[in-house]
Amino acid sequence: MEKNFDCGQAMAEAERCLLCHDAPCSKGCPALTNPGEFIRKLRLRNVAGAIRTVKENNILGGACGALCPTARLCEKECAATGIDRPIRIGKIQRFLVEHSWKIGFKPFAGGRFELPRPVKGKVAVIGAGPAGLACAAELAKNGCQVTVFEERAEPGGVLRYGVPGFRLSAEFLKKELEDIKALGVTFRCSQGIKGPDGAEKLLKKGFQAVFIGIGLWAPVRPPFGGKEGANVIASVRFLELYRGKPAQLRKLCGGKPVAVIGGGSVAVDCARTALRLGAEDVYLVYRRSFAQMPAEELERIEALNEGIHFLPLNQPTGYARDARGNLTGVKLVRTRLSGKDSSGRRKPSDVKGSDWVLDAGACIEAIGNKPEERSLSLGRLISADPGTGRTSKAGIFAGGDIVRGPATVVQAVADGKAAARAIMKQLAK
């Protein structure tokens, strides 16, 4: 992971903070993080209090500090921008969480922490990703008995299987998960809940409420299709393998030119991962312009500096393969931007006769994820009330990407917390 602030640097950054009245940064976070408060606390040497402010609000405060697109959330609102540059809020937040591990300060165990009068109730959470973890932690903090069912071998969801280790290390994730386990949450890993009535079955088994946060784990394929395998791999499998079996990927990418299709954060992650796996050259192919890429500016610049070749204004049209079916390249056509589309962005259109083939020994498709066919939602998004996560079925709540489609970790945390509050309301009745 990128090196973060040490104590002195965090304090120096906190001293740059203007400690605004009505802090605008504290209005920019979907999960209602209050940087105005935790930075003030740090500045006034109330370090334990600052850690509490972060972790009480967001049990995944460390991961969010490391992964959040802060430039378009809290830091975008920062008043210090009017003087020179925004306060590095994400880095201060991550520092506070890492510092709590370093000094052994546990905001939810021993010391001054005590469980409130327990809300009686057993709740099941399906999926140990950000939404599920946030929901489980919020419930457990209030005394509920929570069991998290996770299909994969270890908890974390996208934090483990969708983000490469150089952005969030296994060790970091382990520590943040320990904070959740310390709340008394039970994890049942390798125990997926399947079938359209999977959640109802849990209700019948004695859980009074169920939260579904299963995320999006099926790849969206490009329209020209072709089969995965044969040196073509979807980002979701690529990143999952990078956590589990990187050797396999080293074989796929090592020494070869590798193409990555897509312009989002996941595409950039895949490109940077391919480089780390020993790819000879990595090309990021995107049909719109560099400025239009949804990936964060900082990530794009880091990728550029690492040596990723950006090929914006190029539309993939198919794969080139040799007689044995092995990938030899990605067929591209150059695009130009014309009038605005429905999203308000200028639309790319093909430049006639500009077809060309990019040599590539492997290709990673990173154009999006969708719900899995074999999941409980049968390949569809789940519809749920945005403020409470309530679904049409009594006692069943849902949140995170499986409700809103692809979104950020912090948004999933916000959903998990909102659903937990609604669940507690239901249990109190």
Add this chain to the structure above:
Amino acid sequence: MLKKVDLSIEFCGVVFSNPFMLSSSPVSNCAEMIARAFDAGWGGVAYKTLVTDRIPIIHPSPRMHGCSYEGKRLVGLQNVEQTTDRGLKPNLRDIAYLKKHYPKHVVMTSIMGFSNQEWADLAKAATDAGSDMLELNFSCPHMAVEGSGAKVGQANDLVRKFTETARRVTKLPLVAKLTPNVADMNEPALAARAGGADGISAINTVAGLSEVDLDNFIPKPDVFGKGAISGYSGPAIKPIGLRFIAQLAKNRELGLPLSGIGGIETWVDALEYILLGASTVQVTTGVIHYGYRIVEDMIEGLSDYMAQRRITRVADLVGKAVKNVHETSEFDVRRQGIARYDLDRCVGCGQCYIVCRDAGGSALKWDGKKRRPVLTEDKCLSCMVCSFVCPVSGLITFKEMPKNWKRRKTPTLG
């Protein structure tokens, strides 16, 4: 959920919900402001010094000057503000209002007479208004009224006389607020005690002159072409405040409870005052910098400190460090040490080399190839100035040397 820690403390027989008070100053100017401070968590207030209506008080304009050091704002604050400029009646009504609506918060009313009779009148009026205790302001360093403020605090017989006067008209605890602009605070403190004071507040502002304008030669604050020596406060004066509190705490003959003042912004500052003998602490410049909200962090910080160490009463912390304050003649100079360098973390700036050469024992050589300092151990004076300028915290630490270790003598030229 967070367990509350009991931070209550008794000071001169009055129980405070926590040791954090506003000091007598602009931050305790009126009931509307103080009520908000109480809501924010402050345990008590030293209500801004009352005077009689005989001599109207008009504050100079502008009345303060903030001192920055490099990038850091408000390291010090110079002010020429006087006592309250409000009438006596409105202030007394405000005090009565506060006691009615905040019966559990402590109102210590600060008073300053310009004659013996005025001290009596004010002490009585403040008592009748419902104050919990009185603070006798013997210490404002820049009063425009002849023979008042710190002028009184520097004259022990007056301290005693005016304390006696107040003592005669009220049964409330009396706290004498003393000036640091004296050679030895023990004398006025003992005078206050002899006059019947129940406690001492210290320090008031240090007489100072913070900045001179280089173009028009007028010291700040520039009051229409005139500057003045006046009260300097804030983090810059904390060591001076700690010194006086420690000296008063060590004075067995005095034996009075103390309220510590001077440069307090955080719970750490407050705790240092408490450890050196203060039962309560008072804050102004910290509030001028950050607002009343800083008390939230004082409460949370001190609560965590106590919970972590299983300390149940603030009183158990009061004066804990006093026994470790010694005369310099008591140091064991047979034990010596040197600076130790963790060069793996060195960034190669060479500041240590410069200060050791020019202000220390010239014990460092500079390896220009590696860009690292090289220490000659037996030349190190253990002054530790290198560690004060080193930008990497904790890189340079102090280590004790064995008994038979000897430092080389400073070479003589000629």
